[in-house]
Amino acid sequence: MxxxxxxxxxxxxxxxxxxxxxxxxxxxxxxxxxxxxxxxxxxxxxxxxxxxxxxxxxTRWRHSRGPAWSRTGVLARDRHSCGYCGGPASTIDHVLPRSRGGRDDWANTVAACGRCNNRKRDRTPAEARMPLLVRPFAPTWALSV
Structure with a gap:
């Protein structure tokens, strides 16, 4: 369709x-x-x-900061590709894990495949020796149209 x-x-x-x-x-x-x-x-x-x-x-909402954070939004922003290996992603990963004070926001989350998400666990990318291929960013309304 x-x-x-x-x-x-x-x-x-x-x-x-x-x-x-x-x-x-x-x-x-x-x-x-x-x-x-x-x-x-x-x-x-x-x-x-x-x-x-x-x-x-x-459309006053279009002049606000941007779309609210969501798991679906992170996957769409990253085009369903893993931020660590570039493969197909189905989950999200917190760059700074929530167990260490990381929050659910655009700058702290990337799309990840299950394998990379499990391998990284609750470590930072540097500790896990898994550099990010992309830099997480907060999308604007112009990018979501």
Whole structure:
């Protein structure tokens, strides 16, 4: 299923939705097709790639610091690749372990594969002789669109 970009009424990007959700928005008349694939239709609607909302939505939250920390967010930020070996990651690891005062925040967590996470245990990367391939950072709203 393809993703459809949703623009605010002022043509600023908001987020992406599924094609099914975009068709529902068109049916409810809360959005109009801004761009579509030529020659392709779904029922009475052209197949949208970009839809624009009919009325402006205030997005004050976009001007805040950024998205709240979450395990899913860390995996998405690191593109599901391990921060230690570069392989596929399914867990997160605390750079400074929680047992030593490390917190659940963007700058202290990286995506990790199970093997590297178990190997590092409750040590720092230097103590475990496992240097980080990436530097953890706090994402902004611009990166999450």
């Amino acid at each position: 393809t993703a459809v970009l949703v623009l605010n009424a002022d043509c600023g990007p908001l987020h992406r939705v599924s094609l099914r959700h975009a068709i529902r928005m068109l049916f409810r008349e809360v959005a109009v097709v801004h761009e579509a694939e030529p020659g392709r239709r779904i029922g009475g609607y052209p197949m949208p790639t970009v839809v624009r909302l009919v009325s402006y939505v205030v």
